Amino acid sequence: MTRLLYRIGDVTLHTLDQAGRMALMLARSMVAILRPPYDPFSIVRQIHFIGVRSLLVIVVSGLFTGMVLALQFYNTLDRFGSMDMLGSTTALALIRELGPVMAALMVVARAGSAMCAEIGIMRTSEQIDALECMGIDPHRFLIAPKIIAGVLSVPILTSIFDVVGIIGGYLVGVVIFGLSEGAYFDSMAAGVEWNDVAMGLYKSLLFGLVITWIATAKGYFLHLERGGAFGAEGVSRVTTDAVVLSAIAILFGDYLIGAVML
Amino acid sequence: MGNRAQTAPDPVVQVRDLVVCYGEREILKGIDLEIRRGEVMVVMGGSGSGKSTFLRTLLGLKAPSHGQVEVLGHNIHTADRRTRLALRRQMGVAFQGGALLSSLSVGENVRLPLRAHTRLDENTMRIMTRLKLELVNLAGFEDMMPAELSGGMVKRAAFARAVVMDPKLLFFDEPSAGLDPVTSAELDELILRLRDAMKTTIVVVTHELESAFKIADRISVLGEGRVLMTGSVEAVRNSDDERIQNLLNRRPRDAVLDGDAYLRRLTGTDA
Numbered sequence: 166m167t168r169l170l171y172r173i174g175d176v177t178l179h180t181l182d183q184a185g186r187m188a189l190m191l192a193r194s195m196v197a198i199l200r201p202p203y204d205p206f207s208i209v210r211q212i213h214f215i216g217v218r219s220l221l222v223i224v225v226s227g228l229f230t231g232m233v234l235a236l237q238f239y240n241t242l243d244r245f246g247s248m249d250m251l252g253s254t255t256a257l258a259l260i261r262e263l264g265p266v267m268a269a270l271m272v273v274a275r276a277g278s279a280m281c282a283e284i285g286i287m288r289t290s291e292q293i294d295a296l297e298c299m300g301i302d303p304h305r306f307l308i309a310p311k312i313i314a315g316v317l318s319v320p321i322l323t324s325i326f327d328v329v330g331i332i333g334g335y336l337v338g339v340v341i342f343g344l345s346e347g348a349y350f351d352s353m354a355a356g357v358e359w360n361d362v363a364m365g366l367y368k369s370l371l372f373g374l375v376i377t378w379i380a381t382a383k384g385y386f387l388h389l390e391r392g393g394a395f396g397a398e399g400v401s402r403v404t405t406d407a408v409v410l411s412a413i414a415i416l417f418g419d420y421l422i423g424a425v426m427l
Numbered sequence: 428m429g430n431r432a433q434t435a436p437d438p439v440v441q442v443r444d445l446v447v448c449y450g451e452r453e454i455l456k457g458i459d460l461e462i463r464r465g466e467v468m469v470v471m472g473g474s475g476s477g478k479s480t481f482l483r484t485l486l487g488l489k490a491p492s493h494g495q496v497e498v499l500g501h502n503i504h505t506a507d508r509r510t511r512l513a514l515r516r517q518m519g520v521a522f523q524g525g526a527l528l529s530s531l532s533v534g535e536n537v538r539l540p541l542r543a544h545t546r547l548d549e550n551t552m553r554i555m556t557r558l559k560l561e562l563v564n565l566a567g568f569e570d571m572m573p574a575e576l577s578g579g580m581v582k583r584a585a586f587a588r589a590v591v592m593d594p595k596l597l598f599f600d601e602p603s604a605g606l607d608p609v610t611s612a613e614l615d616e617l618i619l620r621l622r623d624a625m626k627t628t629i630v631v632v633t634h635e636l637e638s639a640f641k642i643a644d645r646i647s648v649l650g651e652g653r654v655l656m657t658g659s660v661e662a663v664r665n666s667d668d669e670r671i672q673n674l675l676n677r678r679p680r681d682a683v684l685d686g687d688a689y690l691r692r693l694t695g696t697d698a
């Protein structure tokens with residue numbers, strides 16, 4: 166019994182400890198982001214890294230998400246005879262919910278995990294220590310460009326996801342089920358308001374920040390993991406952790422923003 | 428005047444009663460050491476004796492659980508960020524595994540400190556990079572990535588990066604381990620030249636006896652978490668401490684072990 170209590174206390178303390186460290190790291194990186202000089206080259210390189218890694222999977226998953234949505238909505242709307250609302254329902258579901266969440270999950274899988282592994286390897290091979298010894302702030306040099314790139318690219322990738330998804334809906338609704346093209350796009354133009362777009366945008370901005378933050382922090386603090394994490398095994402463990410944690414954070418954040426903005 | 432400075436050089440690094448732990452395990456159990464201006468101090472000890480840990484503590488990367496480290500007159504662990512940054516600009520470090528940034532080419536790695544701390548133009552930086560790479564026989568490897576180099580080449584590139592700012596204080600973790608005898612002898616020469624030409628204070632961590640005896644002004648031997656002795660090469664060679672002689676003569680710790688006991692230990696039976 167006491168051992169169980171001891172364990173619970175231990176885990177709680179460690180979790181708080183880790184949360185505090187991660188918050189501190191974010192704060193330091195924010196300071197670096199707000200204060201020049203910047204290194205545009207490394208920011209561009211990170212955007213390229215996130216973008217190229219994720220673009221194909223975003224396009225493919227966006228297409229199928231849009232098609233599945235249209236298929237399901239068509240079936241449901243058919244029962245109530247309001248098929249001309251297909252365009253707006255599909256677009257709204259994509260822009261408000263599925264676009265930001267799915268795009269963010271894809272970025273986690275493709276770029277977040279790679280980012281975490283990269284930083285983790287830099288930690289185990291003393292590259293981060295070497296930076297510190299050279300008097301170079303790792304927050305500015307390593308973390309800040311990744312966070313900037315994440316906050317910039319995830320919204321862009323999300324809008325690509327939305328557009329491709331709407332095309333997927335078009336394929337199912339108009340091309341396969343023969344709905345009129347005018348009806349599909351007119352209802353979309355009428356149904357989607359600035360509010361909806363803003364909600365999607367806020368979500369994707371937040372997700373971009375959260376993904377890069379969790380991925381980099383998990384790798385950065387690899388050596389302080391509970392029970393110790395070393396070498397290749399440690400890197401693979403924190404990478405898995407980062408992916409799971411990011412996915413949970415995205416779904417939770419999605420609910421939170423939805424609840425606040427609705 | 429100049430003479431006096433030579434007979435009583437002030438300590439550049441002062442270590443007092445240093446205790447360092449990993450979790451519950453005490454690795455260093457109270458180290459006192461003084462490193463003087465312009466000397467080559469070699470820290471020796473068997474594998475796992477805590478040499479790298481000691482170095483990381485000197486660099487301010489690992490916090491001690493007791494005691495203190497003063498570098499150039501400042502406590503490196505409690506100094507504010509600005510002071511620590513100023514200290515680190517005067518220090519050069521080559522880690523045991525090289526620790527070159529894997530995303531940058533060899534040349535960019537060597538240039539990194541220049542880029543961060545000086546306003547030199549691109550051309551000057553390139554020339555300085557080439558000079559330092561030539562020092563370690565890596566001219567022409569500027570554009571290669573660290574992953575394309577051999578272990579020994581990575582070490583030499585790390586050496587070049589450590590000296591590119593002409594630091595007052597240099598730290599090397601196992602500079603010659605894993606290098607061929609010729610290259611390793613060249614690195615030793617280089618260390619001595621840096622000391623003589625630049626008056627650099629150099630701390631070398633190693634378990635290579637030959638190189639240690641060649642470059643050291645003083646040697647400090649670590650064992651069982653403590654300093655077994657600190658002294659000149661002669662003093663260490665002639666020490667009658669058994670643990671030091673074991674290290675020097677490459678004798679295994681328990682050389683006398685009868686066959687039966689050995690078998691028992693292997694099979695794990697306590698008959």
Ligand SMILES: Nc1ncnc2c1ncn2[C@@H]1O[C@H](COP(=O)(O)OP(=O)(O)OP(=O)(O)O)[C@@H](O)[C@H]1O
Pocket residue numbers: 449454472473474475476477478479480481523634
């Ligand atoms: N990150 C760490 N966590 C826990 N224990 C560690 C860690 N790093 C080193 N140790 C332990 O500290 C001890 C000293 O390690 P250290 O790397 O300082 O030895 P060393 O003298 O440099 O050895 P070598 O000559 O092989 O490089 C070892 O017993 C090692 O198990």
Ligand SMILES: [Mg+2]
Pocket residue numbers: 478479480523600
């Ligand atoms: Mg070592």
